Amino acid sequence: MSGKVETHEFQAESRQLLELVVHSIYSNKDVFLRELISNASDALDKLRLESLRDSELEADTSDLHVALETDPGARTLTVRDNGIGMSRDEVMSLIGTIAKSGTAEFARKLKEANESQDAAASADLIGSFGVGFYSSFMVADKVTLVTRRAGERHGTRWESAGEGTYEVQTLDEAPQGTAVTLHLKPEDSEDRLFDYTDTGRLRQIVRKHSDFIPWPVRTTVERPAEDAAEGEDAAPERTVETLNSMKALWARSADEISEEEYKEFYRHVSHDWTDPLETVHTRAEGTFEYQAVLFIPSHAPLDLYQRGGHGGVHLYVRRVFIMDDCTALLPEYLRFVKGVVDAQDLSLNVSREALQQDRQIQLMHRRLVKKILSAVTSLREKDAERYRTFWREFGPAMKEGLLSDFDNRDTLLGLASFPSTHDPDEQTSLRDYVSRMKEGQEHIYFLTGESRTRLENSPHIEAFQAKGYEVLLLTDPVDEVWVEQIREFDGTPLQSIAKGQVDLDAADGSGDGEGAEKSAEDEQRDEDFAPLLGWLGTALGEDVKSVRLSSRLTTSPACVVGDAHDITPNLEKMYRAMGQELPPIKRILELNPGHPLVTGLKDAHTANAEDPALTETAELLYGMALLAEGGELADPSRFTRLLANRLAAGL
Numbered sequence: 001m002s003g004k005v006e007t008h009e010f011q012a013e014s015r016q017l018l019e020l021v022v023h024s025i026y027s028n029k030d031v032f033l034r035e036l037i038s039n040a041s042d043a044l045d046k047l048r049l050e051s052l053r054d055s056e057l058e059a060d061t062s063d064l065h066v067a068l069e070t071d072p073g074a075r076t077l078t079v080r081d082n083g084i085g086m087s088r089d090e091v092m093s094l095i096g097t098i099a100k101s102g103t104a105e106f107a108r109k110l111k112e113a114n115e116s117q118d119a120a121a122s123a124d125l126i127g128s129f130g131v132g133f134y135s136s137f138m139v140a141d142k143v144t145l146v147t148r149r150a151g152e153r154h155g156t157r158w159e160s161a162g163e164g165t166y167e168v169q170t171l172d173e174a175p176q177g178t179a180v181t182l183h184l185k186p187e188d189s190e191d192r193l194f195d196y197t198d199t200g201r202l203r204q205i206v207r208k209h210s211d212f213i214p215w216p217v218r219t220t221v222e223r224p225a226e227d228a229a230e231g232e233d234a235a236p237e238r239t240v241e242t243l244n245s246m247k248a249l250w251a252r253s254a255d256e257i258s259e260e261e262y263k264e265f266y267r268h269v270s271h272d273w274t275d276p277l278e279t280v281h282t283r284a285e286g287t288f289e290y291q292a293v294l295f296i297p298s299h300a301p302l303d304l305y306q307r308g309g310h311g312g313v314h315l316y317v318r319r320v321f322i323m324d325d326c327t328a329l330l331p332e333y334l335r336f337v338k339g340v341v342d343a344q345d346l347s348l349n350v351s352r353e354a355l356q357q358d359r360q361i362q363l364m365h366r367r368l369v370k371k372i373l374s375a376v377t378s379l380r381e382k383d384a385e386r387y388r389t390f391w392r393e394f395g396p397a398m399k400e401g402l403l404s405d406f407d408n409r410d411t412l413l414g415l416a417s418f419p420s421t422h423d424p425d426e427q428t429s430l431r432d433y434v435s436r437m438k439e440g441q442e443h444i445y446f447l448t449g450e451s452r453t454r455l456e457n458s459p460h461i462e463a464f465q466a467k468g469y470e471v472l473l474l475t476d477p478v479d480e481v482w483v484e485q486i487r488e489f490d491g492t493p494l495q496s497i498a499k500g501q502v503d504l505d506a507a508d509g510s511g512d513g514e515g516a517e518k519s520a521e522d523e524q525r526d527e528d529f530a531p532l533l534g535w536l537g538t539a540l541g542e543d544v545k546s547v548r549l550s551s552r553l554t555t556s557p558a559c560v561v562g563d564a565h566d567i568t569p570n571l572e573k574m575y576r577a578m579g580q581e582l583p584p585i586k587r588i589l590e591l592n593p594g595h596p597l598v599t600g601l602k603d604a605h606t607a608n609a610e611d612p613a614l615t616e617t618a619e620l621l622y623g624m625a626l627l628a629e630g631g632e633l634a635d636p637s638r639f640t641r642l643l644a645n646r647l648a649a650g651l
């Protein structure tokens with residue numbers, strides 16, 4: 001006897017998602033079938049693999065297929081597979097819960113889009129998130145799923161109207177695999193809701209969206225009996241038709257495949273409903289044969305920068321699906337690439353661990369990386385618009401490659417783009433930067449920090465702006481790290497303008513200022529300021545390493561800079577946020593000898609070095625320098641008190 005029917009509530013995020021799907025504004029409702037067939041096909045892949053690996057598994061693998069069963073009278077469509085199936089627990093956790101990373105973020109964005117009634121944004125979101133099984137509720141007002149996991153005795157029945165709850169029941173008997181029955185909503189062609197019990201319609205959808213599925217997708221078609229005598233009512237003939245061609249797309253030659261076929265295949269492997277940005281179809285023959293179809297998506301997944309977010313290259317061996325998310329095939333920084341690699345000479349039993357060590361896999365890895373980088377390089381050369389999209393979505397991930405992929409470092413540097421003071425809207429390549437360098441300029445200047453506005457207004461940049469030197473404004477967290485490791489581009493050294501000494505009057509305004517002879521005027525100025533600098537060094541000794549005169553300032557009185565090999569405050573903050581212990585890092589206070597506050601302080605110090613107000617001015621000056629670069633004060637309330645007192649005294 002079957003178990004009793006239990007009612008459960010959907011997890012909150014799933015409920016939100018379902019609600020959206022039920023009231024979907026997604027115009028192409030046909031895609032529900034692609035999603036269900038895709039799930040069925042995955043289930044067949046899994047069963048084949050499991051039965052290859054586990055000879056004890058009690059499962060029938062003699063005729064693996066997907067069947068579409070229609071009942072126009074009852075207005076139902078069933079998508080049935082005889083694949084791996086699900087246990088009761090799996091049904092509850094996989095179907096009752098959307099345990100995808102990024103769901104919360106997705107739900108939040110969706111809510112925003114709904115509140116602002118932005119239908120296009122909602123459609124985009126739902127398309128890019130991929131709601132899989134839940135897309136059934138776009139066309140059905142009730143969905144019944146009956147499943148039995150291969151090797152298990154009992155089955156499970158799940159049913160829901162896509163509202164707050166679902167029912168589950170254990171069944172004594174059920175066929176192996178999964179049958180999803182959709183109780184279809186009334187046809188509504190205005191809402192692009194068609195008759196999904198019509199086999200002609202189903203044939204059309206399968207050919208369009210699921211043709212390359214490697215398993216037969218069958219349906220029973222009824223034809224009027226041919227040999228029926230005139231006027232006689234003969235039972236119609238029922239024949240089983242396979243709707244898809246089942247050709248593995250990657251095994252076909254690229255010139256036979258239409259763009260639409262690639263797009264459909266992309267949607268199948270990525271579960272992303274939007275189009276890919278770029279496709280790479282490649283094969284290697286000879287001692288180690290493989291075929292690969294790889295895609296660069298047109299947008300970054302929500303979890304691109306979360307550890308453990310999943311990659312997307314599926315590994316096949318001689319057409320047999322082996323694993324999804326095969327991380328051994330591509331480096332971590334290319335984790336956004338989706339697709340399929342089919343290798344000829346690997347064992348079907350290969351494990352994830354063994355893959356990492358496999359020499360052939362390593363060879364394949366190297367070649368695939370080169371293929372992808374060269375696709376991006378040609379995108380950069382031939383299609384500025386699409387390259388821009390690529391870099392906006394994946395630039396920060398690509399820059400991680402500068403830290404890990406030494407073989408391709410030069411290629412990566414060559415295809416990278418960076419925001420710069422040259423143009424507020426367009427990013428620049430390093431090559432273009434170099435071509436614009438001023439005569440005598442020997443360095444590529446950059447500044448790292450949290451945002452473009454902060455960097456543009458940072459005191460460090462003043463003299464560079466004034467003298468027309470271009471500065472790269474690097475605001476991605478990863479920039480802090482790679483600039484520490486990469487010292488030059490094509491022979492031109494990179495130089496942070498917030499570190500070391502700057503002397504823009506010398507031939508090239510950077511580095512340690514050596515080599516440029518000081519004028520008599522400068523020497524006199526240094527002498528005049530020496531007592532103040534010495535005194536400040538002691539007064540602010542707790543906070544700064546030293547105090548010196550600056551030539552990078554034009555309008556600000558002071559700024560703080562790092563020594564040539566110090567880490568930046570931004571990086572320091574990142575390390576601390578990750579829980580790393582660091583000794584306090586003191587920086588250098590630089591003063592603008594032309595600023596009235598600084599000359600005034602010098603005069604006050606000369607007049608009375610013992611004046612207690614001097615120490616407060618020094619503190620204020622240091623605080624201002626920190627604030628100007630967007631830094632944080634150690635004791636903001638003390639700073640405001642000192643400042644308020646000064647202002648009050650001046651009124």
Ligand SMILES: Nc1ncnc2c1ncn2[C@@H]1O[C@H](COP(=O)(O)OP(=O)(O)OP(=O)(O)O)[C@@H](O)[C@H]1O
Nearest residue numbers: 039040043085086094095130131132133134178271
């Ligand atoms: N026909 C099926 N047979 C076996 N398991 C299935 C079947 N359909 C769904 N599942 C299980 O339920 C899970 C959730 O399915 P769902 O379609 O919601 O998401 P998905 O396919 O993982 O990804 P996406 O939402 O991006 O399509 C699947 O990953 C799979 O484990």
